[in-house]
Amino acid sequence: MNLTLKVWRQKNKYDKGGFVIYPMEGVSHEMSFPEMFDVLNERLIAKGEEPIAFDHDCREGICGMCSMFINGRAHGPQKGTTTCQLHMRHFKDGDTIVVEPWRAKGFPVIKDLVIDRSAFDRIMSAGGFISANTGSAQDANNIPIPKKNADEAFDAASCIGCGACVASCKNSSAMLFVAAKVSQLALLPQGQVERRDRAINMVKQMDGEGFGNCTNTGSCEADCPKQISILHIARLNREYLMANILE
Amino acid sequence: MTIKQFLYSSVGTKAVMALTGLFLSIFLIEHLYGNLLLFYNDGGNAFIEYSHTLVHSLFIRIVEIFLFASLIAHVAQAIRITRQNSEVRPVKYSVYKVKETSTWFSRNMGITGSVILFFIVVHLWQFFVPYRITGTVGGEGQVNVAQEVKEAFQNGWYAALYLVSVAFLAFHLNHGFQSSFRTLGLNNRKYENVISLAGSIFAFVIVGAGFASFPILFYFGIAGSTF
Numbered sequence: 479m480n481l482t483l484k485v486w487r488q489k490n491k492y493d494k495g496g497f498v499i500y501p502m503e504g505v506s507h508e509m510s511f512p513e514m515f516d517v518l519n520e521r522l523i524a525k526g527e528e529p530i531a532f533d534h535d536c537r538e539g540i541c542g543m544c545s546m547f548i549n550g551r552a553h554g555p556q557k558g559t560t561t562c563q564l565h566m567r568h569f570k571d572g573d574t575i576v577v578e579p580w581r582a583k584g585f586p587v588i589k590d591l592v593i594d595r596s597a598f599d600r601i602m603s604a605g606g607f608i609s610a611n612t613g614s615a616q617d618a619n620n621i622p623i624p625k626k627n628a629d630e631a632f633d634a635a636s637c638i639g640c641g642a643c644v645a646s647c648k649n650s651s652a653m654l655f656v657a658a659k660v661s662q663l664a665l666l667p668q669g670q671v672e673r674r675d676r677a678i679n680m681v682k683q684m685d686g687e688g689f690g691n692c693t694n695t696g697s698c699e700a701d702c703p704k705q706i707s708i709l710h711i712a713r714l715n716r717e718y719l720m721a722n723i724l725e
Numbered sequence: 726m727t728i729k730q731f732l733y734s735s736v737g738t739k740a741v742m743a744l745t746g747l748f749l750s751i752f753l754i755e756h757l758y759g760n761l762l763l764f765y766n767d768g769g770n771a772f773i774e775y776s777h778t779l780v781h782s783l784f785i786r787i788v789e790i791f792l793f794a795s796l797i798a799h800v801a802q803a804i805r806i807t808r809q810n811s812e813v814r815p816v817k818y819s820v821y822k823v824k825e826t827s828t829w830f831s832r833n834m835g836i837t838g839s840v841i842l843f844f845i846v847v848h849l850w851q852f853f854v855p856y857r858i859t860g861t862v863g864g865e866g867q868v869n870v871a872q873e874v875k876e877a878f879q880n881g882w883y884a885a886l887y888l889v890s891v892a893f894l895a896f897h898l899n900h901g902f903q904s905s906f907r908t909l910g911l912n913n914r915k916y917e918n919v920i921s922l923a924g925s926i927f928a929f930v931i932v933g934a935g936f937a938s939f940p941i942l943f944y945f946g947i948a949g950s951t952f
């Protein structure tokens with residue numbers, strides 16, 4: 479099929495950037511979105527042009543590197559799907575597809591579609607860890623955890639840190655990401671030691687990174703490729719408020 | 726962490742919005758109860774008496790202070806949030822289908838809130854100031870407060886403004902109610918649906934339909950024939 483791609487090109491952090499239109503012929507239905515970009519880049523290189531920079535790594539929906547804002551939606555129109563798992567069969571011959579980087583003050587563009595997501599790393603280093611020594615790998619059922627909590631923690635843990643929640647939110651709020659990380663550890667026994675500090679420190683770091691205030695619109699949940707529930711935000715708020723009351 | 730740091734944090738800011746919002750919502754129920762007394766066919770006496778009690782109760786005077794304080798805090802935090810949120814996306818998307826992922830009302834609490842605030846000012850000017858402060862309504866030889874309500878609603882402009890504001894209020898509450906529970910962390914898988922249903926009933930049935938009945942019934946002369 480033949481498509482028209484309208485892609486954001488930006489030389490570096492300081493460049494103003496703008497859209498460039500690429501007619502894209504011979505796209506196969508089986509290609510994933512980044513595979514189509516690979517083909518486009520090969521063609522650009524053959525013509526002696528600068529290839530389009532875009533993030534990707536695992537290409538199987540688990541690393542959280544890929545991050546394209548496709549036709550107005552983070553990771554494109556397909557629910558619960560990362561950019562790398564979005565296949566071209568979801569588009570029609572003749573479509574024009576607009577591809578932009580995540581846009582948020584907390585995620586400055588480095589080049590083309592690549593953004594700097596180190597704000598998430600700094601939020602993680604502020605509290606997204608446990609420092610209790612849990613010993614070497616134990617027998618599966620050594621630490622009793624209610625199934626409900628284990629499932630809920632696992633759901634939260636499936637966050638891949640892609641940043642689509644920030645990208646799709648009208649307030650560029652990072653609440654869903656932080657909520658997933660705080661939730662996951664708050665539900666497990668290993669996370670109890672730093673439970674209160676974690677909520678306080680991660681929120682503090684989040685606020686300092688230039689993400690906006692959550693107004694519970696629900697866009698994050700709708701565009702999250704791992705379908706992290708917005709209810710984790712309720713838990714983050716609870717953790718934060720309790721920590722403040724008790725500390 | 727100091728109280729100030731807490732109040733300025735993103736979650737703390739919203740906790741203030743949520744608590745003040747819920748407090749103001751409780752007031753709405755009280756206000757609705759008072760207004761419903763207008764439907765008694767007793768020449769407006771039940772309502773007049775009720776208004777009289779309110780103005781002369783020390784307890785209500787104290788609550789009144791908290792109400793104004795809540796309103797101011799709610800608005801002040803809203804302005805801060807809106808200003809901060811207007812800076813978080815310096816370069817805008819050229820295609821942004823946010824409509825597919827969230828509702829207009831959840832995204833525009835500032836607009837619905839501003840309409841409500843404007844209405845509150847007009848409304849206070851119309852009833853609260855003359856009755857409670859300047860005393861130009863409700864005294865000896867003056868129109869009583871029930872007649873004042875009836876007259877106000879016979880003005881089509883005022884009735885229309887009232888109706889539109891109530892509609893905005895209903896949508897504001899529909900998002901705000903469940904949102905405040907989430908903000909306060911009083912929400913989980915078990916209660917999620919119950920809370921949002923309760924929020925919608927409160928917003929549309931109790932507050933929405935309840936308050937909308939006054940301009941409609943008074944404007945068309947269905948209510949208030951005895952005073």
Ligand code: SF4
Pocket residue numbers: 636637638639640641642643644654655658698701702703704705706
């Ligand atoms: S919560 Fe979802 S959208 Fe946000 S970073 Fe995690 S996986 Fe990505």
Ligand code: FES
Pocket residue numbers: 533534535536537538539540541542543544560561562563
């Ligand atoms: S490239 Fe790893 S999730 Fe898409």
